[in-house]
Amino acid sequence: MGIPMTNAIRFATAFAIGLIWFGGPAHTAEIQRIISPGGIEIWYVQEPSLPIIAVEIAFENAGNSSLPDGKQGLANMISSLLDEGAGDLDSLAFQRRMDELSISLRSSDRADTFRVTLRTLSDNREGAFEMLGLALTAPRFDADPVERMRAGILSDLNRRMNDPDYLLGIAWLETAYPGHVYGRPSRGTIEIVEGFTQDDFHDFVATRFTKDRLKIGAVGDVDGAEIARLIDAALGGLPATGPVFEVTRVDPIDGPLLQVIRQDIPQSSIIWGTTGIMREDPDYYAGVIMNTVLGGASFISRMWQSVREARGLAYSVGTGINPLGETSYFTGGVATRNDQVAEAYAIIEGEMQRMAGEGVSDQELADAKSYSIGNFALGLDTNSSLARVLVGLQVAELGIDYIDKRAGYINAVTKDDVLRVARRIFWGDENATSGTLRMITIIVGDPVGFEDKN
Secondary structure, eight states: OOOOHHHHHHHHHHHHHHHHHTTSOOOOOOOEEEEOTTSOEEEEEEOTTSSEEEEEEEEETOSGGGSOTTOTTHHHHHHHHTTSOBTTBOHHHHHHHHHHTTOEEEEEEOSSEEEEEEEEEGGGHHHHHHHHHHHHHOBOOOHHHHHHHHHHHHHHHHHHTTOHHHHHHHHHHHHHSTTSGGGSOTTOOHHHHHTOOHHHHHHHHHHHSOGGGEEEEEEESSOHHHHHHHHHHHHTTSOSOOOOOOOOOOOOOOOOEEEEEEOOOSEEEEEEEEEOOOTTSTTHHHHHHHHIIIIISTTTOHHIIIIIITTOOOSOEEEEEEEOSSOEEEEEEEEEEGGGHHHHHHHHHHHHHHHHHHOOOHHHHHHHHHHHHHHHHHTTSSHHHHHHHHHHHHHTTOOTTHHHHHHHHHHTOOHHHHHHHHHHHHHSOTTOSSOOOOOEEEEEEOOTTOOSBO
16 A cells, blocks of 8 residues: 655655754744734744745633533634634625635634634735724624534534544543543533533633733744834733633543444544643653654654555555654554454554553654655745744743754654653653553444443
């Protein structure tokens, strides 16, 4: 079975860039830290080659984890409504105005943040930033668009109740984080979404769209003074502060644990996972390299080679480390025929045990470093993607010089570091020489040879 062309091209490109940058830092345009006249901080890259301005905004402590029980999914619904009318413009007028000015205005909710993305031609910047300001400071939440968006979300939730991958993700988080905000479905439930009110919408905006939560990244062809003026014009009317919504630090429960959710379907989907590594942990970069070799880079990963290429048991298999504000988890996923689940998962468990027992080779270490450096560079290739990175750096408190330093952090990882981190993740003890995998494993389907729960 061959590798999909898009994956092959992406790997080859990332690998080539990694080779170019392997010995030193990536060189990027200067990141300016600007404080607007209104006191708003912006990380800005002036890029004169394209007549486009891209802005990424994160409101911290404003995602699904900030919501009380019984309101989960509210941030998701808000994200569908912010371009459905604001100020004096109803939904139709707002959408027409954005079309006239070729403005892209999108929003999305995450576990810990609420994100807003603006993309506009520089010539249309006055109108674009006016629309951004209206959406965030004066959303209307009129009845017709609210009910239209609610109907769409409810239809999507009903559809997802028959989607094995969706059920799998919900089940894994609920099992890994029982009773914690990170264990709740970010889209809510049908009953909860049906109960959202106008008061809920306006309270969310009033308490979470505040200046003290703002992290802003922008890339464009105007100078720093102009981007500061535009940001002030759009966001200067936000409240200065808002309440703090406490989220407690938590790790996933310890495994091993296996749960099967029976469905009469020909293929089973599997998620396995355990405690990961926090973003600020010094071992994070060793975790990145370990994950790249194990399952994080399809073309070169051990799991890809052993499960897909050597045996053809699955179309895709992969792993990832997922740091959030107050937790981190390592997870992997695969889908395969019911009669192949036992074989596929035995191979996957074997690869995790091999990683914890042996670590990586010199060649795997070198390849993973090149891939990681090059793949990160691919995420800086457009104004919008760079703006997202600038916000991510602020949210993770990585420093304004992180892009130039990252290659050094990756290149400093040793084989001993990778082995230590593998044992820490898979066995729960970095000093162990053997151990039991502590995975929480959830299977949706009708796998042969598995009990429903143990």
